[in-house]
Amino acid sequence: MQLQELFKQARVTLPSSVKPEWAGRTVSGVTSDSRLASLNSLFVAIDGAAVNGATFVPQAVAKGAAIVMSHHGPNAVTTIAGRDILHLASANPRRDLALLAAAFYGAQPAEIAAITGTNGKTSTADFLRQIWMMQGFRSASIGTLGLVSKGLDLRLPPLTTPDPVKLAETLHELKTRRVDHVALEASSHGLDQFRLDGVRLTRAGFSNLTRDHLDYHHTLDAYRDAKLRLFREVLPTGGVAAINADMDSETLAILKDIATSRALALRTVGMGGETLRLVSATPLPTGQRLKLCLNGEMLDDITIPLIGRVQVDNILLAAALAWDDEDSARQICQGLTQLQGVRGRCEFVATSHHGASIFVDYAHTPDALGHVLQSLRPHARHRLTVIFGAGGNRDQGKRPLMGQIAARYADQCIVTDDNPRDEDPATIRRAVMQGCPDATEIGDRHTAIAHAVLHAEAGDIVVVTGKGHETGQIIKGAVHPFDDAAVIREILTAAQGGSDIEAANGVNAHDTPG
Numbered sequence: 001m002q003l004q005e006l007f008k009q010a011r012v013t014l015p016s017s018v019k020p021e022w023a024g025r026t027v028s029g030v031t032s033d034s035r036l037a038s039l040n041s042l043f044v045a046i047d048g049a050a051v052n053g054a055t056f057v058p059q060a061v062a063k064g065a066a067i068v069m070s071h072h073g074p075n076a077v078t079t080i081a082g083r084d085i086l087h088l089a090s091a092n093p094r095r096d097l098a099l100l101a102a103a104f105y106g107a108q109p110a111e112i113a114a115i116t117g118t119n120g121k122t123s124t125a126d127f128l129r130q131i132w133m134m135q136g137f138r139s140a141s142i143g144t145l146g147l148v149s150k151g152l153d154l155r156l157p158p159l160t161t162p163d164p165v166k167l168a169e170t171l172h173e174l175k176t177r178r179v180d181h182v183a184l185e186a187s188s189h190g191l192d193q194f195r196l197d198g199v200r201l202t203r204a205g206f207s208n209l210t211r212d213h214l215d216y217h218h219t220l221d222a223y224r225d226a227k228l229r230l231f232r233e234v235l236p237t238g239g240v241a242a243i244n245a246d247m248d249s250e251t252l253a254i255l256k257d258i259a260t261s262r263a264l265a266l267r268t269v270g271m272g273g274e275t276l277r278l279v280s281a282t283p284l285p286t287g288q289r290l291k292l293c294l295n296g297e298m299l300d301d302i303t304i305p306l307i308g309r310v311q312v313d314n315i316l317l318a319a320a321l322a323w324d325d326e327d328s329a330r331q332i333c334q335g336l337t338q339l340q341g342v343r344g345r346c347e348f349v350a351t352s353h354h355g356a357s358i359f360v361d362y363a364h365t366p367d368a369l370g371h372v373l374q375s376l377r378p379h380a381r382h383r384l385t386v387i388f389g390a391g392g393n394r395d396q397g398k399r400p401l402m403g404q405i406a407a408r409y410a411d412q413c414i415v416t417d418d419n420p421r422d423e424d425p426a427t428i429r430r431a432v433m434q435g436c437p438d439a440t441e442i443g444d445r446h447t448a449i450a451h452a453v454l455h456a457e458a459g460d461i462v463v464v465t466g467k468g469h470e471t472g473q474i475i476k477g478a479v480h481p482f483d484d485a486a487v488i489r490e491i492l493t494a495a496q497g498g499s500d501i502e503a504a505n506g507v508n509a510h511d512t513p514g
């Protein structure tokens, strides 16, 4: 594609001073990774937390980049390593990179929904993918679980919001494979770094907002603002905005204002929702019975095969993101009974030989931990035991809060290691235990799980939180294989000779990330 055409389609201004011989040059690729620059490509220099992106310009040029864009570029042809290079200036290189990459790769799926919020993004994206699939659409989800789509052999590393070039390339690839419905997880980092600005969104969802990632955003307001960018700037005017009305009132009020001022089609869900209201959720042994009200009209009760209120929130948000009209809304609500659980999210793993139900969950924030424990409580006929920890090199303030939450909502707490990274694991555990001084401390995760699982009694629920779908324990830069669900099964098999462990069901095992 010619340089001037690329900029035109990306709606990025190409300075009028750029001479026709440059404006007409064919651009072979767009990248912000100097190692991936190729002959006649456009290299966008992005400043990182510690590194000035311009440092990589010589390397990109050595690889063949002909056009460079950076924050303080001279907007002129310069000579670098003996070659003439057009070096453009950009007031916002991250945003321009996203827009240019999207224009370079071209067409994207017709329906793209992005979901943001502190908790529930992965789950909601997966449920939305399933709903669209049930409606007969070829659909995919992109996020923490990687790229998930039935029958497509596409690879994307797990990252809550991938870099904009990879994202634009993947969306185009999906389009060429006739996948026209994509659910995308939008992290606050991704939004703050303009990674989604080139995505042609038609829908956006907001689940909830509680404390997380304050190591990056510093204040809750900054964190909220990053997420609100999705509705203020990224979702085009007139798009569908689905939000959970049970979130904190401040964020809810702002979202409603944005929806009004930008003429977004607002759909609210949850107990306080007006579009799809949750009237009641009755816990059953292996699921929940839901009473729902759609646009003021009661629907027939439905039973979903998933436990936990958080799952209901995510399902309703996914439903509200999925439909096009009243008829499809009704059809989708009835179809919710067919949804399968998401790997590592309130995932039932096994029943122990004493009759305790063992779950794995990805909760790694105080809020998520509180929600998952409250979600499991109604299903426990006896005690609720939680095995948890907190990650190293991340927000330290949440450690005692997680301890407090565990102590408040569980009958037994076991504090263990969860990705200590470069920190001393005992120091992390001590910080967690400030919030739950009566907890049992067992640093080694395997030993902690074995202790809880083997001591659990009939009617108990044991939940191992923190890793969910993850399969490693990160210690000093090395990833040691560790899969909570596999460890639980191993422990039970060893304890009873592998006989009568009830296998997990209802989880999307066939849809492993692409």
Ligand SMILES: Nc1ncnc2c1ncn2[C@@H]1O[C@H](COP(=O)(O)OP(=O)(O)OP(=O)(O)O)[C@@H](O)[C@H]1O
Residues within 6 Å of the ligand: 117, 118, 119, 120, 121, 122, 123, 124, 144, 160, 185, 207, 208, 310, 311, 313, 314, 344, 345, 346, 361, 362, 363, 364, 367, 368, 369, 371, 372, 468
């Ligand atoms: N709607 C919800 N409200 C509160 N907690 C939730 C909700 N949904 C899920 N959770 C909890 O949060 C955990 C993570 O869920 P999920 O992976 O869907 O969220 P996420 O927003 O994608 O998280 P991440 O930011 O880590 O990618 C779950 O394991 C569960 O404990």
Ligand SMILES: [Mg+2]
Residues within 6 Å of the ligand: 121, 122, 123, 143, 144, 160, 185
């Ligand atoms: Mg996620």
